[in-house]
Amino acid sequence: MENKSKDFLRRVVEKDLKSNKYNKIVTRFPPEPNGFPHIGHAKSISINFGIAKDYQGHCNLRMDDTNPTTEDTQYVEALKDAVEWLGFDWEGNVRYTSDYFDEIYNYAIRLIKMGKAYVDSLGEEEIREYRGTVKSVGKRSKYAERSITENLELFEKMKNGEFSEGKHILRAKIDMSSPNMKMRDPLLYRIRHAHHFRAGDKWAIYPMYDFAHCLSDYMEGVTHSICTLEFENNRDIYNWVLDTLSLNPPRPYQHEFARLGINYTMMSKRKLLELVENDAVNGWDDPRLPTIAGYKRRGYTPQSILNFCEGIGIAKANSMVDVAQLEFSIRDDLNTKVPRVLCVMNPLKVTITNYQGSEEIEASYYPHDVPKEGSRKLPFSKEIYIDRSDFKQNPDKGYFRLTPNQAVRLKYAYIISCQEIIKDENGEIIEIKAEYYPNSKSGEDKSGIKVKSAIQWVEKNAAKEIEVRVYDRLFKNEAPQGIEDLNPNSLQIIKNALIEPAVITDKPDERFQFEREGYFYADPIDYSSEFPVFNKIVGLKESSAKKKKAPQVVEKIKKIQIDGEVVAMSEDQEALFEKYTKEDKLNSEVANTLARDKKLSAFYQEALNELKSPINLANIISNEVARELKSKEINELKFSPKQIAELIKMIDDELISTKIAKVVYEEMAKSGKNPKQIVESKGLIQISDPKILLPIIEEIIDKNPDNVEKFRGGNTKLLGFFVGQVLKATKGKGNPKVVNLLVGERLKD
């Protein structure tokens, strides 16, 4: 279990713990209380609280309530409820960004005093214009020139409510020409004469997300601030604020993951609201909604939601999870937990003509493979109901249930066979006259009759009538956009389903499996024993024979990709390219890489002056050195062209393998040590002597007989496996060319 692969966030956390960057990790779940939480929030809750739990840390629940016009306390209740329902504990008080307003305000003043923030008095329209566009730089407002004292005064007045909304704004002074739009002097505070649901009317100014969030994280001692991908661009501000305020360490860092998408589901708060407001659904807890309240009302267990979140993983790729995965989670959870019970959704009367009197049949609540105890008595008499779909006068091939010439077992009871079909004037079947086999009773069956199916049934007089709400997916499209994509049949209400009496009278549970139908939940609001109402949580999995859909053959078409045009080389680059290919005999790809990059070509030239080994030099420079030079200048490098030349010299002299060369290079790039020194101190001279290599190879081969067999069976890829093992055994020092040869030969016989 411990070897399970970790997601990238947990890996970061582990690294930070190991390096003692933090000695305890703190996360937070920071929703804005402006809507009902949905399964996307569940993912975030599962990540933040889950990570805290896994690493003995702590997770805060924080309401990010910086926008008084959209937020409300009913949402904070729903949010708290969601976290609790999922089984997490925020230990202590719920946090509110609004509780930090004073401190955040003081930080703003500090920024002003540092000359890093200013009061801007441009209008909304102008601010937008000044910001520039994605492809053009912005320009700074003239108000950025205001003196610190003036800024302080103005900001104070803003706070005191002396200005109307939109009159002024506090901005950070960063860079109006930043390629990151978010960094073009981001807004820090805006004037808002609104009542805040917690702070009341104390404030006339409210901090923006970008200012409040990082500081709130910092004040709470958060170490890992985990949010969704769309905040990637905001990370720069996050860091800027915390860095320029030069706060006492440790400070939090932001990490982003992909938000959850599920097909046939809509997750946007705004659009969800639209559904509720247009009465397309019955409130926020409509069981068809992907809200936590919806799932809860539908009958999903917290565990199933958590399992789902764990199952889908955490990554940075935008993705769309199949609803089937969610449905699996709830089935899988309920399968081992919930009593099985008989319910007939669509009753068809069956009279057993040769049965007299009545009896009670003992029936276990759980099937043989669920290790739980419990049973009830099923009343039985000559008049029963079965489901309409369990009888067919003219069955297709492969139909397992009752037909004029096929007997069926009444689950836990007797085998019956059809004697007569009674129809009404419209030709609709209204009753079946059947006979039972007295010696076929479950558990004491001596009839010798083999049936293909055992169906659910209820006794006519004892059965209770219930309402069943059968839910289907809310949308008919895989990627629904809104109301227009609604599935018209997402709710079907069955008013007079019949259920065995024990379910209502004993109420052994709230969730049941109605055998052969699915999992159902006693509606927490509308259910009463006089008027029982059940929600269908999810159907049972149906295998092919039952749904008898033709398997679809999807042809795989390889997409043809048209390459775009490559930017032409400049004249200088062209000349270099010429030289590289003609004089130095470099291949055109390497020559191209070198010629197009000033830093690389300069580096290469210098190295070449040290050692006339153009190809090997060019190769390592266009590959390894290029990586380093992506983010650095030549003078920032810890190593020189001369050292690279030295390294290549060792390869040329066959002192070391290219594999070792990479190791040496890494070390050199990190420490700046001389390659020769590294090789000597670590004893990395390569081993090419077969006399030394052969015994090692022998040992590896002995240890992996099954892989030898597979290799001989034609899996030639395994050669790489053996080479890898041998190289590992020699700590990388084996000459891979020689090892390859030797292993190849040895494996043949």
Place this chain on the structure above:
RNA sequence: UGGGGUAUCGCCAAGCGGUAAGGCAUCAGCUUUUGGUGCUGACAUUCGGGGGUUCGAAUCCCUCUACCCCAUCCA
């Protein structure tokens, strides 16, 4: 002057230079008094495309392509 991300099976997703994990879905077979469950097996000669480096590349380099995010006084 654009920048920041992402791409591995139908859907998620591991993998960090040495045998392409796992789950969902699907398809077989066995078990089954649920057409459920369970068990067994099948399911990527290949990692968005093309090159290059290497004995060896999903992993390193170059390049192209596609998709997502950013120009709210929202978060």
